[in-house]
Amino acid sequence: MNKEQLVAAAGSYIRAALASVVALYMAGQTEPSVLVNAFIAGLVGPLAKALNPKDKAYGIGASK
Numbered sequence: 342m343n344k345e346q347l348v349a350a351a352g353s354y355i356r357a358a359l360a361s362v363v364a365l366y367m368a369g370q371t372e373p374s375v376l377v378n379a380f381i382a383g384l385v386g387p388l389a390k391a392l393n394p395k396d397k398a399y400g401i402g403a404s405k
Contacts, residue, residue, distance in 0.1 A: 350387075350391065353387055354384050354387045354388065357383045357384065357386060357387050358379075358380045358381070358382075358383030358384050359380070359383070360383060361379040361380060361382055361383030362376050362379045362380050362383065364379075365379045
């Protein structure tokens, strides 16, 4: 992966994590520790996809 691809992937991860935080906040959850946990949980999906060697879209299994 080159730097441009890494920046794009990181942006995708951050957007997913922020969407989790915003959804909880809009539902009335304002406790900071819960929102931090939501941010971390939002990173799990994209990271799991990136670590999947059978996924050809991006991550470990992507063609260079």
